[in-house]
Amino acid sequence: xxxxxxxxxxxxxxxxxxxxxKMGLKKTFSHSLSExxxxxxxxxxxxFSQCGxxxxxxxxxxxxxxxxxxxxxxxxxxxxxxxxxxxxxxxSALVKYEDYRQxxxxxxxxxxxDPAKRTRRYPVPVYSLENLREVIDTFDVSVAILAVPxxxxxxxxxxxxxxxxxxxxxxxxxxxxxxxHVLVNNVNVMIELERLMYHIGVxxx
Amino acid sequence: xxxxxxxxxxxxxxxxxxxxxKMGLKKTFSHSLSExxxxxxxxxxxxFSQCGxxxxxxxxxxxxxxxxxxxxxxxxxxxxxxxxxxxxxxxSALVKYEDYRQxxxxxxxxxxxDPAKRTRRYPVPVYSLENLREVIDTFDVSVAILAVPxxxxxxxxxxxxxxxxxxxxxxxxxxxxxxxHVLVNNVNVMIELERLMYHIGVxxx
DNA sequence: TAGATTGTTAATCGATTAACAATC
DNA sequence: TAGATTGTTAATCGATTAACAATC
Numbered sequence: 001x002x003x004x005x006x007x008x009x010x011x012x013x014x015x016x017x018x019x020x021x022k023m024g025l026k027k028t029f030s031h032s033l034s035e036x037x038x039x040x041x042x043x044x045x046x047x048f049s050q051c052g053x054x055x056x057x058x059x060x061x062x063x064x065x066x067x068x069x070x071x072x073x074x075x076x077x078x079x080x081x082x083x084x085x086x087x088x089x090x091x092s093a094l095v096k097y098e099d100y101r102q103x104x105x106x107x108x109x110x111x112x113x114d115p116a117k118r119t120r121r122y123p124v125p126v127y128s129l130e131n132l133r134e135v136i137d138t139f140d141v142s143v144a145i146l147a148v149p150x151x152x153x154x155x156x157x158x159x160x161x162x163x164x165x166x167x168x169x170x171x172x173x174x175x176x177x178x179x180x181h182v183l184v185n186n187v188n189v190m191i192e193l194e195r196l197m198y199h200i201g202v203x204x205x
Numbered sequence: 206x207x208x209x210x211x212x213x214x215x216x217x218x219x220x221x222x223x224x225x226x227k228m229g230l231k232k233t234f235s236h237s238l239s240e241x242x243x244x245x246x247x248x249x250x251x252x253f254s255q256c257g258x259x260x261x262x263x264x265x266x267x268x269x270x271x272x273x274x275x276x277x278x279x280x281x282x283x284x285x286x287x288x289x290x291x292x293x294x295x296x297s298a299l300v301k302y303e304d305y306r307q308x309x310x311x312x313x314x315x316x317x318x319d320p321a322k323r324t325r326r327y328p329v330p331v332y333s334l335e336n337l338r339e340v341i342d343t344f345d346v347s348v349a350i351l352a353v354p355x356x357x358x359x360x361x362x363x364x365x366x367x368x369x370x371x372x373x374x375x376x377x378x379x380x381x382x383x384x385x386h387v388l389v390n391n392v393n394v395m396i397e398l399e400r401l402m403y404h405i406g407v408x409x410x
Numbered sequence: 411t412a413g414a415t416t417g418t419t420a421a422t423c424g425a426t427t428a429a430c431a432a433t434c
Numbered sequence: 435t436a437g438a439t440t441g442t443t444a445a446t447c448g449a450t451t452a453a454c455a456a457t458c
């Protein structure tokens with residue numbers, strides 16, 4: 001219904017609204033959200049309008065109503081099971097993350113080739129990749145976090161897709177090749193830092 | 206010289222080129238890069254052209270030359286010092302990261318309010334935020350990774366900016382308010398997962 | 411009523427693609 | 435030469451903003 005750039009904005013609005021709510025506010029205006037998110041007020045109204053969210057001509061938007069609609073759009077109403085593959089530095093940090101529940105996400109299992117990782121030290125059971133299909137089927141998982149080393153990322157992602165994964169949050173510094181029906185979001189700290197440096201002008205050309 | 210959307214593409218090209226180089230290739234064509242990066246061949250040629258990078262009418266682009274130009278653009282020639290603030294799950298993982306050197310980045314210090322964190326267990330010295338100005342001045346730092354808890358993120362970012370930081374890679378789930386001259390890149394695992402789910406259509410509306 | 415705000419339609423702007431000329 | 439590829443200019447497409455009408 002909405003495209004990638006709109007989705008990103010909707011998520012921004014949601015963060016701002018949650019903050020407003022926490023501050024005790026009941027309603028808000030497009031220009032208040034604009035200030036908070038750096039998105040223009042017209043665009044905000046247009047986005048809401050397109051998502052079928054209506055405000056009051058004079059009284060702005062109801063925060064709870066807005067959050068309710070966004071909740072529907074992003075499916076926070078139904079629980080979503082996810083898995084993580086690779087328990088290195090990043091993987092271990094992410095598996096211990098507590099915030100999944102906030103978004104109604106449920107981390108159900110982790111996977112690592114190293115048998116030494118398959119201990120009770122983690123908040124979820126840790127398996128060998130051999131058990132992947134079983135876990136995916138049991139918990140109806142369609143999204144995975146990929147946090148394996150660079151050299152095995154492509155191969156592992158292929159295996160994930162083969163077993164039914166359709167969304168990958170990729171922490172490996174690799175441009176994954178996946179079939180059309182699979183979506184990859186990359187998180188790359190180095191790349192983000194580089195871009196920051198470029199745009200603040202640390203680098204003189 | 207180039208804007209945010211172009212920078213992102215250039216970084217993609219760079220990743221693909223590094224891969225090609227590792228495979229032993231010497232030259233490449235816009236359509237090969239297109240296949241690897243999912244950016245159209247025309248756009249790739251246009252980007253290169255705009256950056257003053259020239260190919261050979263018949264013989265494509267020289268990979269080393271291309272990488273050299275990108276290296277200049279992204280300032281990999283000069284070492285860039287960075288710091289990290291907050292040594293929780295994510296912060297600890299990031300400070301142990303080895304890949305900074307690849308991009309000519311140098312993690313010089315970490316900061317945490319908890320004195321217990323100020324041990325030798327980390328690859329860089331860990332200070333109290335009181336020492337921030339000193340470190341920033343000594344190492345000429347302009348970019349910081351922010352990995353503190355949500356509730357202190359805004360306040361900490363203010364303090365960072367006050368002491369000269371102009372680029373923040375923010376891992377806290379907060380829309381930071383910063384002055385115009387400061388750039389923030391957000392990394393938010395929850396948000397990325399949500400968007401993946403939305404776009405692969407896990408959520409039925 | 412006057413003023414503030416939403417919501418929509420038309421205009422603008424920027425980014426991408428199509429077409430094609432240049433040339434190795 | 436013919437074919438492949440780059441590089442540029444014009445056309446298209448999509449996203450954002452401007453203008454304004456609607457209304458509380």
